[in-house]
Amino acid sequence: NAGVTQTPKFQVLKTGQSMTLQCAQDMNHNSMYWYRQDPGMGLRLIYYSASEGTTDKGEVPNGYNVSRLNKREFSLRLESAAPSQTSVYFCASSEALDRLSAFFGQGTRLTVV
Amino acid sequence: QQQVKQSPQSLIVQKGGISIINCAYENTAFDYFPWYQQFPGKGPALLIAIRPDVSEKKEGRFTISFNKSAKQFSLHIMDSQPGDSATYFCAAMGSTDKLIFGTGTRLQVFP
Numbered sequence: 001n002a003g004v005t006q007t008p009k010f011q012v013l014k015t016g017q018s019m020t021l022q023c024a025q026d027m028n029h030n031s032m033y034w035y036r037q038d039p040g041m042g043l044r045l046i047y048y049s050a051s052e053g054t055t056d057k058g059e060v061p062n063g064y065n066v067s068r069l070n071k072r073e074f075s076l077r078l079e080s081a082a083p084s085q086t087s088v089y090f091c092a093s094s095e096a097l098d099r100l101s102a103f104f105g106q107g108t109r110l111t112v113v
Numbered sequence: 114q115q116q117v118k119q120s121p122q123s124l125i126v127q128k129g130g131i132s133i134i135n136c137a138y139e140n141t142a143f144d145y146f147p148w149y150q151q152f153p154g155k156g157p158a159l160l161i162a163i164r165p166d167v168s169e170k171k172e173g174r175f176t177i178s179f180n181k182s183a184k185q186f187s188l189h190i191m192d193s194q195p196g197d198s199a200t201y202f203c204a205a206m207g208s209t210d211k212l213i214f215g216t217g218t219r220l221q222v223f224p
Contacts, residue, residue: 031210040216040217041216042119042215043202043217045213056209059213090156090157092156092212094212101147101149101159102212104156104157104158105156106155106156107156
C-alpha cells in the first residue's frame with residue numbers, strides 16, 4: 001500500500017531548465033493536489049484536479065503547468081525554472097465524495113541555481 | 114491574502130503542559146477543518162478534523178475547539194510529550210475541495 005508516490009525526491013536545476021515532477025496515487029481518489037512549502041509560508045496550493053481530465057489553479061500557479069494523465073497520475077511541470085521556485089513540493093490526493101482529508105507524498109526538494 | 118491565519122508561529126512547551134494553536138478563517142463556505150502534523154523530512158499527516166456542526170472534537174490527547182460565529186478554531190494538545198515536537202498546520206476546505214493551509218506552528222516540547 002504505497003499511498004501517494006512522488007518522484008524524484010531531490011532535484012537540482014539550473015535557471016531556465018525544465019522538468020516534470022511525477023505523482024501517482026493508488027487509493028482510487030478523485031482529487032489530487034500540488035503544493036509548495038516554503039519557510040514561514042506554510043503549504044500553498046499550486047494546482048489541483050477534482051477529477052480525471054480537469055485541473056484548476058490554486059493560490060500560486062504562475063510558472064507551473066499540470067497534467068492529470070489519468071485517475072492515478074498528476075504531474076507538475078516547470079517550463080523554465082527560476083530560483084524563486086526553489087522549494088519543497090508535495091503532491092496529495094483525497095476522496096472528495098467522503099470528504100476524507102488529503103494524504104500526502106513524501107515531497108520533492110527542488111533547488112534552482 | 115492569507116485565507117487561513119494561524120498563530121503562534123512557534124511554541125515552546127514543557128513536558129506535561131498544554132499546547133494551544135489557533136486558527137481563523139474568513140470564507141464562510143469552508144465546511145471542513147483538518148489539522149495536520151509534519152515531522153522533518155516527511156509529508157504532512159492528518160491528525161484530527163472537525164466539521165462546523167460541532168463545537169468540539171476529541172481524539173486522545175488532541176482536541177479541536179470550533180467557534181463558528183467567530184470563525185475560529187484551535188488545537189489543544191494535552192499532556193504534551195517530546196514526541197509531539199513537530200510542525201502543525203490547520204487547514205480548511207469548502208465545496209470546491211481546495212484544501213487551504215495556515216502558515217504552520219513549530220511546536221517544541223522539552224522534557
